[in-house]
Structure formats: C-alpha cells, structure tokens
Amino acid sequence: QVQLVESGGGVVQPGGSLRLSCAASGFTFSTYSMHWVRQAPGKGLEWVAFIRYDESNKYYADSVKGRFTISRDNSKNTLYLQMNSLRAEDTAVYYCAKDPRSYSNSWRVDYWGQGTLVTVSS
C-alpha cells in the first residue's frame, strides 16, 4: 500500500533553514509527480510546491517562491523540501502528497503523508 512518511520538522529560528524529507513506498515513485501542502495551526490547507515525476517542471506558491526548493531523488524514492529564510508565518504541518496520474500530473492528490510540524520561533 502507498506510504508517505515525512521527517525533518522541528523548531527553527526566523531566518533559519530546514530540509524536509518524504520517504515513499508502495508505488513506483519515479513515475508520479508530487506536492508539498502545508497547514498552519488551526488554519486551512495551503499548496506549497509541485515537482513533476521527471523533475522537468517545478512550481511554487508565491508565498514561498525564492525561499523554498522542491527536489526528489528517484533512486531513493524520496521527496525533499529545502526551506530557507524561514519566517514565523511558515509555521505549519507540512504534508507530502502524491499526484494520482503516472507520467503526467493532474494537480490533485490521492495520497497524503501524516505530516511533519515546522515551528519558526525565536
């Protein structure tokens, strides 16, 4: 069965950096596009970033553009999110999410990880 397990969350000071990882299993990771979606405490879902299965396209929300970088290692079945210049408003649970369409993208999610909490605070 599909499993997405995020790690790397924690407490970081404003201006600091953090790298999140998402270990994928139960499907052919290299053929599926992936997303990061976040949820601030008590708030709604916010799409953060997208990476195509072959890394040919990467897209970002305006709120993180220039500060966050999405990447993947298909040989390790792992998705990453490098977060730099972190701000208090980046505090959220970060979900790794799988797009359901192989060798393409549908801009929707069929599987979600359990999330990892990032807290930006001094």
Place this chain on the structure above:
Amino acid sequence: NFMLTQPHSVSESPGKTVTISCTRSSGSIASNYVQWYQQRPGSSPTTVIYEDDQRPSGVPDRFSGSIDSSSNSASLTISGLKTEDEADYYCQSYDSSNAVFGGGTQLTVL
C-alpha cells in the same frame, strides 16, 4: 491567481442533506477540475470527490459533487448525514502552474 471561497461553517442534523459551495473568483469553474477533501481532527485529508463529480472507491454514494457555470461554483452535497461526516471540507482546483485550496468549511452534524 484565482481564489476559491467556501462558507466558514455549516451545520445540519443527522439524516438530512447539506450542500457546501465553493466559488471561483476569476476564470471559469469549468476550465479545471475541482476536488473535495475531507479532514477529520488530527488526521490527514482524504479525497471524497475528484474531477468535479467522481467518487473514489470506498467513499459512500451519499457524497456527490457538481459544478455550476452560471454561479461559477462547485458544490459538495452530503445526503443522509451521519455523525462521522463531521469534519472540515476543502475544495481544490488549479491553473497551469498552481494548485489552489478553498479556505475550508467546518461541517457540524448535530
């Protein structure tokens, strides 16, 4: 970028029917598919409707989705409400380079 606007909360009694709306601010609601996700407290979201009106396997047929071009909105309808349907519901759509979520609707079944 466009926005998706949902009511903050709705409530209804068990056994009744409730409809949650999702209005697109610009561009046609019909130009890109709409999804609906359910999120119970403390859990990750799950899909209840995808591609406007499709139900994933395992989602009861009490859940249905539709779009209305005249109001530029999508709707999620839940009939025969059960207490287990109490959750937050999010609509989601996209354009060529962004996914967009609605602000979410808290459904209370009382």
